[in-house]
Amino acid sequence: MTVDLGATTTSQAAPDEPRRRAGSRRRELASGYALAVPALVLYAAFMLWPISQTLWLSFTNWNGLTSSPTWAGLDNYRRLVGDDRFYNGLLNNLYWVIGSWLAQGLGLLLAALLSAQWIRGRTLFRTILFVPATMALVVVGIAWEQIYSPGDGLLNTALSAVGLDSLSRGWLADESTAMSAVIATANWTYYGFAMVVFLGGLQAIDRHLYEAAAMDGAGAWSQFRHITVPGLRNQITLLLVVSFINTLRTFDLVYVMTNGGPGEATEVVAYHVYALAFVTRQVGYGAAAAVVLTVVILVATTIFLWLREKDS
Amino acid sequence: MSQRSQHRAYLRPASAAAGVLALVLAGCVGGGAPSSPAADDGPTPGEDARLSVISQLGDNPALQGVLQRLNEAYMEANPGVTVDIEYLTLEDLTKTLPTTLASGAGPDVFDYDANESSLGELARSELVLPLDPYADEYGWTESLAVSAASRTTYDDALFGVPRSSEAVGLFYNADAFTRLRIGAPTSYDAFIAAAERLQEEGLTPIAFGNKDQWPSGHLVGAALHSMTALSTIESFETLSGSGSWTDPSVLESFDEAARWAAEGYITPDFNGVSFDDALKSFYAGQAGMFVEGTGVTPDIIENMADTSVEFVSFPMRDEDLEQQAQGGVGGAWAISASSAAPAIAADWLDFVHFSDEAERAWLQAGVLPTTDYDGAGVDVPALVADNLSVVSAAQEGGGIGYWTGYSTSPLVTDAWNSGGQLLLAGDAAPDEVAASLDEALEQARSNDP
Numbered sequence: 001m002t003v004d005l006g007a008t009t010t011s012q013a014a015p016d017e018p019r020r021r022a023g024s025r026r027r028e029l030a031s032g033y034a035l036a037v038p039a040l041v042l043y044a045a046f047m048l049w050p051i052s053q054t055l056w057l058s059f060t061n062w063n064g065l066t067s068s069p070t071w072a073g074l075d076n077y078r079r080l081v082g083d084d085r086f087y088n089g090l091l092n093n094l095y096w097v098i099g100s101w102l103a104q105g106l107g108l109l110l111a112a113l114l115s116a117q118w119i120r121g122r123t124l125f126r127t128i129l130f131v132p133a134t135m136a137l138v139v140v141g142i143a144w145e146q147i148y149s150p151g152d153g154l155l156n157t158a159l160s161a162v163g164l165d166s167l168s169r170g171w172l173a174d175e176s177t178a179m180s181a182v183i184a185t186a187n188w189t190y191y192g193f194a195m196v197v198f199l200g201g202l203q204a205i206d207r208h209l210y211e212a213a214a215m216d217g218a219g220a221w222s223q224f225r226h227i228t229v230p231g232l233r234n235q236i237t238l239l240l241v242v243s244f245i246n247t248l249r250t251f252d253l254v255y256v257m258t259n260g261g262p263g264e265a266t267e268v269v270a271y272h273v274y275a276l277a278f279v280t281r282q283v284g285y286g287a288a289a290a291v292v293l294t295v296v297i298l299v300a301t302t303i304f305l306w307l308r309e310k311d312s
Numbered sequence: 313m314s315q316r317s318q319h320r321a322y323l324r325p326a327s328a329a330a331g332v333l334a335l336v337l338a339g340c341v342g343g344g345a346p347s348s349p350a351a352d353d354g355p356t357p358g359e360d361a362r363l364s365v366i367s368q369l370g371d372n373p374a375l376q377g378v379l380q381r382l383n384e385a386y387m388e389a390n391p392g393v394t395v396d397i398e399y400l401t402l403e404d405l406t407k408t409l410p411t412t413l414a415s416g417a418g419p420d421v422f423d424y425d426a427n428e429s430s431l432g433e434l435a436r437s438e439l440v441l442p443l444d445p446y447a448d449e450y451g452w453t454e455s456l457a458v459s460a461a462s463r464t465t466y467d468d469a470l471f472g473v474p475r476s477s478e479a480v481g482l483f484y485n486a487d488a489f490t491r492l493r494i495g496a497p498t499s500y501d502a503f504i505a506a507a508e509r510l511q512e513e514g515l516t517p518i519a520f521g522n523k524d525q526w527p528s529g530h531l532v533g534a535a536l537h538s539m540t541a542l543s544t545i546e547s548f549e550t551l552s553g554s555g556s557w558t559d560p561s562v563l564e565s566f567d568e569a570a571r572w573a574a575e576g577y578i579t580p581d582f583n584g585v586s587f588d589d590a591l592k593s594f595y596a597g598q599a600g601m602f603v604e605g606t607g608v609t610p611d612i613i614e615n616m617a618d619t620s621v622e623f624v625s626f627p628m629r630d631e632d633l634e635q636q637a638q639g640g641v642g643g644a645w646a647i648s649a650s651s652a653a654p655a656i657a658a659d660w661l662d663f664v665h666f667s668d669e670a671e672r673a674w675l676q677a678g679v680l681p682t683t684d685y686d687g688a689g690v691d692v693p694a695l696v697a698d699n700l701s702v703v704s705a706a707q708e709g710g711g712i713g714y715w716t717g718y719s720t721s722p723l724v725t726d727a728w729n730s731g732g733q734l735l736l737a738g739d740a741a742p743d744e745v746a747a748s749l750d751e752a753l754e755q756a757r758s759n760d761p
Contacts, residue, residue, distance in 0.1 A: 170581025
C-alpha cells in the first residue's frame with residue numbers, strides 16, 4: 001500500500017515538473033514582453049509611425065497646411081528622377097563623406113601618437129582633444145561662422161598675421177570654398193570621436209606584436225602599416241559606416257552656417273528635404289526625397305558591410 | 313550740442329508731416345454696404361475673453377514698447393479682456409506659425425508678412441478669417457489706403473490689416489557726404505558718382521549683407537524698380553499675372569545690380585555677411601549708403617542719434633519712367649480661423665491700429681500709416697518725414713511696387729534666395745537666374761487654383 005502510494009506519488013510528480021518548467025518559462029516570457037512593451041510603444045510611436053507617415057506622404061501632394069493631402073501616386077518619385085537640385089545635394093553629401101575620411105585619418109594619427117608611452121599627460125591631451133566632439137553642432141556652427149567671417153574673422157586675421165593676406169576671403173561666401181569650410185567644421189567635431197574609438201582598438205592589439213616587429217627591424221611606419229592598421233579593421237569599418245550615415249543625413253551645420261548657399265553650393269539632401277517641406281511647402285515631394293535618401297543610406301551601408309564581411 | 317538737443321533738431325512741425333500724409337494716403341478703399349460679422353463670433357466686445365497675440369516685432373524692442381502700451385490701454389478700457397502678446401522674430405514666426413495654425417493651436421491674432429506668398433497662402437488654406445465684415449463694421453474699409461489693402465486682399469476678400477506702409481529707398485550718411493563734399497544721391501548719376509567717391513575714400517559705398525539671402529531682393533529690387541515699369545513688374549510679381557522674369561528690362565536691371573557688386577560698390581564678401589552686420593557697418597560710418605526699406609528707420613534713428621542720416625527715393629535709372637519704389641506693406645494683422653473670440657480680436661485690432669492714439673504712437677515711433685491718418689499734431693523725426701516724402705513721391709509717380717522675389721509664392725522666394733546670391737557674386741548670368749525664377753513661377757501658377 002505504501003509502495004503503491006509512493007509509486008502513485010512518484011508517477012504524479014514526474015509529469016508535473018515539465019509543466020512547472022513550461023509555466024515558469026511562460027511567466028518569464030510574459031514578464032519579458034511586459035518589460036519590453038514601453039520601449040516597443042515608444043519605438044512605434046516615435047519611429048515606426050513617423051516613418052510610415054513619411055512613406056504615405058511621399059505618395060501625396062500636400063502643402064502642410066490644408067487638412068487633406070491629395071493622392072499623387074508615383075508622381076513625386078518621377079519628378080525626383082529629373083531633379084538636378086536633388087542630385088546636387090547628393091553630390092555635396094558624397095563630397096562630405098570623402099571629406100570626413102580626413103577626420104578619421106586625423107583621429108587615427110592622434111590615437112597612435114597618444115598611445116606612445118613616452119608622452120606625458122596623455123589623459124589630459126585626450127580629454128582636451130575630445131572636447132569638440134561633446135559640443136552641440138548648432139553652437140559649433142555659430143562659432144565657426146564667426147571664425148570664417150569675412151574681414152575680421154579669426155581665420156582671416158590669423159592669415160594676415162602670418163603674411164598670407166592674399167588667402168583671406170569670405171570662406172562661407174565663396175562658392176569655391178564654402179563646402180570645404182563646412183566640412184572642415186564638421187571634421188573638427190568628429191575627429192575626437194574617431195580618436196577615442198581608435199584608442200580603444202589600440203589597447204586590444206597585443207604589444208608583443210610590436211616588440212617582435214621591432215626585433216625584426218620594422219620601423220615605426222612599418223609597424224603602423226602592418227600591425228596597427230590591420231588591428232584596427234573593425235574600428236575603421238565602424239567609423240566608416242557611422243560617418244557615412246551621419247554625413248548623408250547631416251543638416252544642422254548647413255542650416256546654421258550657410259542655409260545651403262551661396263546659391264546651392266552647400267546644399268545637402270537633408271537640407272533640400274527641409275526646404276521642400278517647410279520653405280516651399282511641398283511636403284509630399286520632400287517626403288519622397290527623404291524616402292529616397294533613406295533607401296540610399298540603407299543600400300550603401302548594406303553593400304559596404306557585405307563587402308567588409310566578404311573581405312574578412 | 314547735446315544728444316538730447318540734437319534729437320530735438322530732428323523734430324519738425326506736425327504740419328509738414330500732416331501735409332505729406334495727406335498726399336501719401338490720398339485715395340482710400342471705397343466704402344461698400346456694411347455687412348454683418350460672422351454668425352459664430354464667440355464673445356462680443358464688452359464680454360470677458362482672453363486673447364493670444366503673436367507679433368513679429370521680436371527683434372525690435374522700441375516697437376514692442378509701443379504695442380505693449382497700446383495693449384495695456386486696451387485692457388484698461390476693457391477690464392474683462394486679457395491679451396497675452398508673444399514677440400517672435402519674423403524668421404521664427406515664419407517657421408513656426410503656419411504649422412501651428414494648421415494644427416488648430418494658433419494664436420487669435422498674429423502679425424504676418426502681407427503678400428500672396430505668405431498671408432495669401434494661409435488664406436488659401438483657410439487658416440485665417442476674412443475681415444470684410446469687421447472692416448465694414450469698424451470703418452476700416454474707408455480708412456485703409458487702396459494700395460495697402462490690395463496687399464492683403466486675395467480673391468476679393470480682405471484677410472489682413474496692413475500694419476505699416478513701406479518703400480525701399482536710399483539712406484545715406486549726410487555727415488560723411490558733407491565732409492567728403494559729395495552731392496546728395498538724388499539722381500542715378502549722382503548715386504554712382506557718390507559710390508565711386510566713397511570707394512576712393514576707403515569707405516564701403518553701400519552696406520550690404522546677403523547671408524540671410526532675402527536682402528538681395530531689396531538691393532536688386534531697387535535696380536529693378538528703377539528700370540522696369542511697374543506694370544511689367546506686376547505681371548510677374550502676381551500669381552494672376554502672365555508676365556515673365558525674362559523681360560529685357562528685368563535682365564538689364566539684374567545686370568546693373570551685378571555690376572554694382574563687380575565694381576565693389578557693395579560690402580565685400582556680402583554673401584557671408586549678415587544683414588545685421590551690414591546695418592551695423594552703416595551705423596558705424598564704415599559705409600556711406602544703405603539701400604533698404606523704410607522699416608529700418610526706427611533702428612537707424614535709435615542707433616545713429618549723433619549722425620545726420622537722410623533718406624531719398626532710390627533714383628530712377630530709366631529717366632523716362634516716373635518715380636516708383638519697391639515695397640508695399642511691412643506686415644499685416646490677421647485673425648486665426650480657429651480663434652474662439654474673433655469679434656474681440658477685431659475690436660483689439662481696431663484699437664491698436666486704427667484708433668487716434670495708436671496711429672499717433674506708431675507714427676511717432678517711425679511706423680508709416682496704412683490709413684488716411686493725417687498726423688495732425690504729431691511731431692516726427694526728420695528721417696520719418698523723409699520716409700513719408702519717399703512714399704509720397706512713389707505714390708504720386710509710378711507707384712509702389714513689390715518685394716522682389718518675395719511676393720508670389722514660396723517657390724519663387726526659394727529660387728530667388730539662391731539666384732540672388734549667385735547673380736551678385738557673378739556666378740550666374742541674369743538670364744539663368746530669370747529662367748529659374750520663371751520655372752518656379754510657372755509651377756506656383758499651375759498650383760494656384
